[in-house]
Amino acid sequence: VDHAAVLLRHSARTFEPGLHDLDNLLTDEGRALCCRFGRRLPKELTLRAYASPAQRCLETAQLILEAHEAEGGSITRHRPVEALGVFYALDQMKMWKGMEAVGGMAGYLQSWLAGAVPADAMMPAHWAARLVLRSMAEKLSSPVARPQLDLHVSHDMTLYLLRSALLGEPTDGPPVAFLDGLLVWRAEGALWLKSQHGPAQRVGGELTD
Numbered sequence: 001v002d003h004a005a006v007l008l009r010h011s012a013r014t015f016e017p018g019l020h021d022l023d024n025l026l027t028d029e030g031r032a033l034c035c036r037f038g039r040r041l042p043k044e045l046t047l048r049a050y051a052s053p054a055q056r057c058l059e060t061a062q063l064i065l066e067a068h069e070a071e072g073g074s075i076t077r078h079r080p081v082e083a084l085g086v087f088y089a090l091d092q093m094k095m096w097k098g099m100e101a102v103g104g105m106a107g108y109l110q111s112w113l114a115g116a117v118p119a120d121a122m123m124p125a126h127w128a129a130r131l132v133l134r135s136m137a138e139k140l141s142s143p144v145a146r147p148q149l150d151l152h153v154s155h156d157m158t159l160y161l162l163r164s165a166l167l168g169e170p171t172d173g174p175p176v177a178f179l180d181g182l183l184v185w186r187a188e189g190a191l192w193l194k195s196q197h198g199p200a201q202r203v204g205g206e207l208t209d
Contacts, residue, residue, distance in 0.1 A: 001185045001186075001187060002146040002147040002148070003140060003143045003146060003147065003148045003149075003150075003185070003186075004140075004148075004149055004150070004183060004184065004185040005136045005139065005140055005149070005150040005151075005152055005183070005184045005185070006149065006150070006151055006152065006181040006182065006183050006184070007132070007136065007152045007154055007158065007159060007162065007181055007182040007184065008060070008151055008152065008153050008154070008179060008180070008181040009153075009154065009155065009156050009159055009176050009177070009178055009179060009180050009181070010026070010030075010051075010052075010054070010056045010057045010060040010153055010154070010155065010178065010179075011026055011030035011031070011033045011034045011037075011056070011060045011063075011178050011179055012026065012027050012029045012030030012033060012178045013025065013026055013027060013030055013056050013178075014026075014027055021096075022054045022085075022086070023054075023055075024056060025055055025056050025059070026056045026059050026060065030056070030060075030178065031059070031063055033178065033179060034059075034060050034063035034064050034067065034179075035063055035064075035066075035067040036067075037064050037067070037179055038063065038064040038065065038066065038067025038068040038070075038071075038073075039067045039068070039070070039071050041064075041068050041073060041149070042073075043068070043071060043072045043073040044073075044147060045068075045073060045074075045147050045148065045149045046073075046074040046075065046076065046144065046145035046146075046147070046148045046149070047064070047065055047068050047073060047074070047075045047076070047148075047149055047150075047151060048075070048076040048077070048078075048139075048144065048148065048149075048150050048151070049061035049062075049064065049065055049075075049076075049077070049078035049079075049150070049151040049152075049153065050078065050079060050080070050081040050084060050139070050150070050151070050152050050153070051078060051079070051080055051081065051084060051151075051152075051153040051154075052080070052081070052084040052085040052086075052153060052154050052155060053080040053081075053082065053085050054085065054155070057084065057153040057154065057155070058078065058080060058153075060153045060179075061078040061151055061153045062078055064151060065077075065078055065151075074145065076144055078151075081135065081152070083131060083132055083135035084132070084135075084152055084153065084154040084155075084158070085154075085155075086155060086157065086158075087123070087128075087131075088122055088123040088125075088128035088131075088161075089121070089122060089123075090120055090121060090122060090123060091118075091120055091121045094118060094120070094121040095108075095117075095121050095122060098111070098117055098118070098121060105156075105157060105160065106160075106171045106172040107171075109125075109157075109160055109161065109164060109171040110171045110172075112125045112161075113125045113126075113164055113165060113171065125161060125165055126165050128161060128165075129161050129162050129165035129166050130166075132154075132158060132161075132162060133162065133166065133184070133191065133193070133203060133204065135152075136150070136152055136184050137184070137186075137191055137204065139152075140184070140185070140186055156176040159176045159180065159181075159182060160176055162182055162193065163176075163182065163195050163197075166193055166201070166203050167193060167195055167198060167201055167203075168201075169195065169197060169198060173197065174197055180196070181196075182194065182195050183195075183200075188202075190202045190203075190204055191203050191204035
């Protein structure tokens, strides 16, 4: 495989009280982690990056690319992509209140996957997971170099969603840490998805079901 993609959680962030969650930025530690991540990537890779419109995701992508290039790696550019944001939250206020009512993200994800959250709060979970995967797959169809790695910087909830909806991992499984990722690639006429906690699984095929 000479072209793959990784769905990556952003780096370490602030948790400022009273600030909208998506407005929290990277911490200095988070920026340093991005630079270390970029320096350690194999330099034969060409990096291309996409990110949730949230500033901390865009900065994560930018810093990783800059560090990779500074050590001799090749890069293209990074840009925002709405499919990596929280597009699946149709009513963010209702989502946050629902999450608080069930004691956190794991419980809310379980309810969401079961179709037990209000229809005006969240897009159906399996639709959302497939849409993220389809967006990543489409970009795998247009490489600019080989070998190439596409970074898709998103949020922990998106990674939890794909782990549970597409890989069958439990919603209360290992936490998604900063800069954790899911690997996506094409082989044998299909898409494959892998987390660090289990084997690779074939996930496509048809992405619109």
